[in-house]
Amino acid sequence: MQPKVVYGNAGVEGVNRWGWFIGHFITPEDDPRSTEMLEVKWAVHKAGESRTEWAVNNQAATLSILIDGEFRLQFEDREILLSREGDYVLWCAGVSHWWVAESDCTILTVRWPSKPGDSVELPGVSKS
Numbered sequence: 001m002q003p004k005v006v007y008g009n010a011g012v013e014g015v016n017r018w019g020w021f022i023g024h025f026i027t028p029e030d031d032p033r034s035t036e037m038l039e040v041k042w043a044v045h046k047a048g049e050s051r052t053e054w055a056v057n058n059q060a061a062t063l064s065i066l067i068d069g070e071f072r073l074q075f076e077d078r079e080i081l082l083s084r085e086g087d088y089v090l091w092c093a094g095v096s097h098w099w100v101a102e103s104d105c106t107i108l109t110v111r112w113p114s115k116p117g118d119s120v121e122l123p124g125v126s127k128s
Contacts, residue, residue, distance in 0.1 A: 002030045010042030019043040023114035038112040045071070045101035054122040056096045060111045063090045069105020074098050082107075096122060 013033075014021035023039030039060075064073070066082035073080050073089055075097050080089050083102075091097065111119075 002032065004032075006032050010040070011044065014042055019109075023111075024116060025114075036114045038110055039114040041107075041109040041111075043107045043109065045069075045105050045107065047101055047103045047105075050100035051098045054096045054098050055119060056122060057093055057111065057119050059093050059115050059118045060113055061090065061092050062109060062111045063088060064107050064109045067106035067108055070102035071105045071107055072100050072102050074100075 008021075010019075010021050017025060019041040020039055021042060022033045022035065024034065024036045026034035028034070064071070064082070065088040066085060068085060071082045073082070075091065075095060081102070082089065
């Protein structure tokens with residue numbers, strides 16, 4: 001029987017999935033955290049940590065919310081620095097991006113929908 005209430009620790013549960021703890025990739029499928037509706041990630045980054053390649057989600061929109069620290073995201077047409085608790089950025093499917101932790105920081109990210117293979121790196125695209 002599927003539980004009606006689930007509790008845990010996002011940092012612990014996402015450790016083997018780069019911080020992602022809700023989404024299509026959770027097993028068993030009758031776990032309430034297993035869903036194709038959205039994905040949720042709790043990420044703790046050290047200063048200087050970065051995604052080194054441009055990446056894009058072909059189907060999913062993404063919302064990243066700063067819990068603490070400073071986190072910079074680069075998009076094709078702008079750069080955004082999340083620096084105050086609660087700062088956020090939302091981008092639509094098809095928008096290329098990369099990021100760098102400017103200081104030790106914690107980010108909560110929600111992506112919807114949750115589809116296998118949707119997040120892809122774009123090798124060969126230069127960071128201008």
